[in-house]
Amino acid sequence: MCFVTGGRAGMRPMDHSVLKCCLFSLFLLTVSASGTLSNSAVPTIQPLSNTASASQPANTATSSSATTPSCTTRRCLASMLIAKEARSPPQSPRCISIIRVPSIVYETLSVDTKNLRFESRLEVPLSWEDPDLSWNTSVYHHDVVVLPVSKIWTPELHVTNGVQTTMKHGNKDLLVHSNGTIEHMVIMNTVVGCEVNLYNYPFASDFCAIALNVWAISGCGMFLDFGNVSKTSANRGDWLTEEVELNAKGGRDDRNYLWVSLKMRSENPFLSLVLPSILIIxxxxxxxxxxxxxxxxxxxKVKLVLSFIMFLNILKDLLPGGGQCSPIIRKHFCFCLVILVLSTLQSMVLTRLAKCGTLWPCSLSKSKDSLLKDTDNEEVSKSDITVIKLKASEEKKNTALQKVVKFLDKMAAQDQKKARRHRLANKVDLICFCIYLTVLIVYAVVILYFSFGSSCEINHLEFCEY
Structure with a gap:
């Protein structure tokens, strides 16, 4: 602080020093005032800057958590997808789910001609989409994960005309792609009731259908999109799988069926059934x-009839069952049995004719023979009386010679009669043989025509008529 003393004359020499003192004092006051203001503002401004600096890392952490996944491994991603519990069918806006079947591997297991059924095995790969099981590959850097099949919904296939069908998963796991596409495989064993056309058995060939579909009603549900079909193990016992095709009844997607072409290998049935019957005939x-x-x-002949009956009893399990088109081989066996019995009866009748000269029953023929014998005895007795009288009258000469001559004449007459009966029986037997042989030739021509030139039609798609 500066003080001025003395009069006007005394102040001049002190002007510069006083001015400097006043400026310095003013500077000090200004500095002290600014220091006081700054000290009083620190407690108020400093917390705001601390709050701003604290909020900055929080915002950074939030944005970082939004762009960084909570887990990076496949197992963690699989657990996250399982937690969604997608155990219901995918719900598309059109209420339709397309199940793609890229290929089907078909195999015929057995053909039961007795009960008119056949069993087959199908390997069916499936593919469908579920948007709820998709994820962003920029966040989760995995294109495919493996999920347990028990935790995810899978489509169920069924056979419309199946008598017994079992479907099992080809694996306990399935593949899920990042776009929601799921890949899986199922194995189906099905027994289908198919009335196989056995009209030309054992030279039979026919088609059977396997109606493979999924659930759909009123335009809502699932539809199958098929690819190609292949077959394995074409030979199964006496049956050969020639071809397998995929068709649709009336062009509708909900009436799909596999058209299986079957042909019988006729060597074994011909050797075990047809050939023995031909040899017996x-x-x-x-x-x-x-x-x-x-x-x-x-x-x-009786042995032949009994052998044929025993042959049919032994092989009755090999004979095909009946149905709309009954096999010709059943009629063949019936004809063979009838012709054998008729042939045996014909031989019995002709044997009777050759021996007795009559077709009357035994009792009547015996009574007639006894009557003839009594007549002969009576004639003999009368001749004896005559001989006795001749003996008495002519001194009993040449009696023994007359008996011998009469006996020889009688034997010659009987031999001639027997020869006539045999000639008649042989002629009738020859006529019967010609008729028998003609019938067999005509039958052979007829059976060959019906076996190879005739057919019987069966509607195998009757189950689709609804």
């Missing part, structure tokens, strides 16, 4: 060469 034809009067033909 040929043996019966050869039995006509046996003579009638020696009683050898009838036992042989």
């Amino acid at each position: 040929l043996a019966d034809v050869g039995s006509f060469s046996l003579p009638l009067g020696e009683s050898k033909r009838i036992p042989f």
Whole structure:
């Protein structure tokens, strides 16, 4: 602080020093005032800057958590997808889910001609989309994850005309792609009731259908989009799988079926069923060469009939079942049995004719023979009386010679009669043989025509008529 003393004359020498003192004092006051203001503002401004600096890392952490995934491994991603519990079908805006079937591997397991059923095995890969199981690959750097099949919904296929169908998963896991596409495989064993056309058995061939579909009603549900079909193990027992095609009844997507072409390998059935019956018939034809009067033909024919009946009883399980088109082989066996029995009866009748000269029953013929014998005895007794009288009258000469001559004449007459009966029986037997052989030739032509030139039609798609 500066003080001025003295008068006007005394102040001049002190002007510059006083001015400097006043400026310095003013500077000090200004500095002290600014220091006081700054000290009083620090407690108020400093907390705001601390709050701003604290909020900055929080915002940074929030944005960082929004761009950084909570887990980076496939297992963690799989657990996150499982937690969604997607156990219901995908719900699209059109209420339609397309199940793609890229390929089907078909195999015929067995063909039951007795019960008219056949069993097959199908390997069916499936693919469908579920948007709820998709994820962003820029956040989760994985294109595919493996999920347990028990935690995710899978489509269920069914066979419309199946008698018994079992479907199992080809694996306990499935693949899920980042765009929501799911890949899986199922294995189906199905027994289908198919009325196989056995009209030309054992030269049979036919088609059978396997209606493979999924659930759909009133335009809502699932529809199958098929690819190609292939087959494995074409030979199954006596049946050969020639071709497998995929068709749709009436062009509708909900009536899909596999059209399986089957053909029978006729070697084994022909050798075990048809050939033995032909050989038995040929043996019966050869039995006509046996003579009638020696009683050898009838036992042989009876053995043939019994052998054929035993043959049918043994092979009855191999014979195909009936149905809309009954197999010709059943009629063939019936014809063979009837012709064998008729041939045996014909031989019995002709043997009777050759021996007795009559077709009357045994009791009547015996009574007639006894009557003839009594007449002969009566004639003999009368001749004896005559001889006795001649003996008495002519001194009993030449009586023994007359008896011998009469006996020889009688034997010659009987031999001639027997020869006539045999000639008649042989002529009738020859006529019966010609008729028998003609019937067999006509039958052979007819059976060959029906076996190869005739057919029977069966509607295998009757289950689709709804």
